[in-house]
Amino acid sequence: MIRVLIADDEALVRTGLRMILQAAGDVEVVAEAATGAEAVAEATRFRPQVILMDVRMPGMDGVTALSELNRFPGPPKVIMLTTFDRDEYVYGALRAGAAGFLLKDTAPRDLIAAVRAVAAGSAILSPTVTRRVIDAFAAREAVDVRAARARLSVLTGREGQVVQAVARGLSNGEIARELAMSETTVKAHVSRALAKLGLANRVQIALLVRDAR
Incomplete structure (x- = not known):
């Protein structure tokens, strides 16, 4: 079973994601969190393999939580949940080592496939979304x-x-x-x-x- 933690400040979103993932048969949602701080705490307690993390949450946001999680020995793989057009933190999350991004309206089968792919060691979950994110945000940062x-x-x-x-x-x-x-x-x-x-x-x-x- 693939152990997953869902971190999103909207209860309805967490419930929907849980229902989709648990219907997969090989995925177990071991915990939920409404803030980045809760996500770090629950990840410490339950040691999930994959975390679905909202980029924007009250208090500690998803990017900061990702940085905290990367300090773990054998850190979990983090998939950032985004609405894409509103998120200003996406490029920073990519730099911080996010395994990939999913739009919140991703089809259930694609969500399950993404979790399985990340658990198996892959990182680019949705090439189209990832390329759009990279192209949109790379121009904002001066590079050598x-x-x-x-x-x-x-x-x-x-x-x-x-x-x-x-x-x-x-x-x-x-x-x-x-x-x-x-x-x-x-x-x-x-x-x-x-x-x-x-x-x-x-x-x-x-x-x-x-x-x-």
């Missing part, structure tokens, strides 16, 4: 293009190809087909690239590639 390119230069040619594909939102299976290699090899390249670049997940790879353009 040369520094980003220098970081990517440590990769081998094949690792570089895989990283570019990851940044386009492709899954391991899609990358394997495009580059004519096995999924196991793709996973190995991704793992080595993350280690060399000092990054936490595939979303941060996408951000670095975006900064290097």
